[in-house]
Amino acid sequence: MLALRASHAFDGSRFVPGGATVLVDGARIVGVEPGDFPVPDGCEVTSYDGTLLPGLVDAHVHLVSDGGVGSLERVGSMAAEDIDAAITRSLAAQAARGVTTVRDLGDRDFRTLAFRDRRAPGQPRIVAAGPPITVPDGHCHFLGCTAATPDELRQAVADHHDRGVDVIKVMASGGFLTPGTDMFGAQYEVDVLRTVVDAAHERGLEVLAHAHSVPGIEAAVAAGVDGIEHFTGFCEQGSVLTDDLLDRVAAAGIAVDPTMGNDFSLLGTLPPPPPQVAQLMEKLGLDMMQFFAQRYTDTGRMREHGVRVVPGVDAGAMPLKAHGNAWLAVTDLVKCGYPVDEALAAGTSGAADACGVGDVTGRLAVGYDADLLVVAGDLASDPDALGRPQTVLVRGHRVGALAP
Numbered sequence: 001m002l003a004l005r006a007s008h009a010f011d012g013s014r015f016v017p018g019g020a021t022v023l024v025d026g027a028r029i030v031g032v033e034p035g036d037f038p039v040p041d042g043c044e045v046t047s048y049d050g051t052l053l054p055g056l057v058d059a060h061v062h063l064v065s066d067g068g069v070g071s072l073e074r075v076g077s078m079a080a081e082d083i084d085a086a087i088t089r090s091l092a093a094q095a096a097r098g099v100t101t102v103r104d105l106g107d108r109d110f111r112t113l114a115f116r117d118r119r120a121p122g123q124p125r126i127v128a129a130g131p132p133i134t135v136p137d138g139h140c141h142f143l144g145c146t147a148a149t150p151d152e153l154r155q156a157v158a159d160h161h162d163r164g165v166d167v168i169k170v171m172a173s174g175g176f177l178t179p180g181t182d183m184f185g186a187q188y189e190v191d192v193l194r195t196v197v198d199a200a201h202e203r204g205l206e207v208l209a210h211a212h213s214v215p216g217i218e219a220a221v222a223a224g225v226d227g228i229e230h231f232t233g234f235c236e237q238g239s240v241l242t243d244d245l246l247d248r249v250a251a252a253g254i255a256v257d258p259t260m261g262n263d264f265s266l267l268g269t270l271p272p273p274p275p276q277v278a279q280l281m282e283k284l285g286l287d288m289m290q291f292f293a294q295r296y297t298d299t300g301r302m303r304e305h306g307v308r309v310v311p312g313v314d315a316g317a318m319p320l321k322a323h324g325n326a327w328l329a330v331t332d333l334v335k336c337g338y339p340v341d342e343a344l345a346a347g348t349s350g351a352a353d354a355c356g357v358g359d360v361t362g363r364l365a366v367g368y369d370a371d372l373l374v375v376a377g378d379l380a381s382d383p384d385a386l387g388r389p390q391t392v393l394v395r396g397h398r399v400g401a402l403a404p
């Protein structure tokens with residue numbers, strides 16, 4: 001048995017006055033006690049002047065992709081062993097930054113599932129969608145799963161279920177990364193998209209829709225999806241999320257992941273955006289920083305309208321979205337107007353619940369997996385301390401080689 005003691009603690013829902021002592025036996029939490037708790041004889045205790053909290057959850061990653069320019073597209077032509085090497089590196093980077101669960105929303109050939117099932121020591125838990133379902137030549141077609149008709153879509157969902165995925169990801173609009181896709185329209189008509197939702201729900205699988213455009217979002221809402229990724233609100237007039245739309249998404253209980261967590265410290269060091277992104281921004285009359293400023297405003301509005309927001313990064317999709325940026329997606333929520341405890345809850349217990357693993361991780365609670373993070377500082381007064389990990393445990397296994 002070992003114990004982690006910290007002067008500050010957050011339990012997945014709220015700050016714990018006086019800090020906490022968490023007792024770990026093997027892979028499990030066996031005690032959550034006050035900061036001054038006298039540990040039993042023979043229990044190794046490590047004390048920290050910092051904040052102890054559950055490991056973070058990144059609700060949207062692409063483990064197959066390292067975030068380099070064009071890296072996700074290159075996966076379409078990579079050999080299996082190179083894909084596996086990329087997955088291994090991505091998982092290590094996630095763990096080093098305190099991420100103990102990732103939801104992978106787009107791989108190739110279902111290769112993340114073997115990692116999920118192998119559960120190597122120190123490896124973050126994986127919730128996996130397999131290859132995203134998209135129209136021929138549509139967004140992320142290069143990941144290998146295209147389907148256009150209701151019959152093809154039902155077959156795609158059945159195949160994903162047979163392979164053992166945890167969730168279905170479908171592309172309801174075009175995307176930044178795929179030249180030639182429609183950023184303003186919908187990839188599927190509502191009735192067609194509904195066949196995906198029905199086929200998945202029949203098999204007990206939730207459906208997450210990628211949607212940047214208003215028509216894509218509207219189709220996803222009408223089709224009855226469980227979650228929407230990005231939720232940008234592109235239309236010909238710019239980026240517009242109306243109050244009415246936010247109210248309907250809130251009423252439907254749809255979880256929205258605004259895919260924030262961009263590392264803006266890298267701006268200025270990066271190559272220019274791909275031509276299709278530059279053209280899109282020009283058409284919208286926005287520069288990149290104006291675009292991101294609007295994302296902050298809109299995500300704050302989602303909270304005001306009661307939309308359930310789940311922070312994910314889309315890690316690996318592009319250079320600003322490194323594996324391990326989940327802490328930035330949480331501190332971004334604070335910048336959007338969330339109280340610190342609410343933002344931390346969203347990135348731990350809330351995201352774990354949304355990923356279907358809220359009964360085993362995301363909380364400091366007896367019986368839960370010992371997925372633990374200690375960061376240097378008092379998160380209540382210094383949210384950016386979330387980016388300063390001191391120690392990380394994944395199912396009780398201490399992760400080495402933390403990033404500086």
Ligand SMILES: [Zn+2]
Pocket residue numbers: 060061062105106314317
């Ligand atoms: Zn993605």
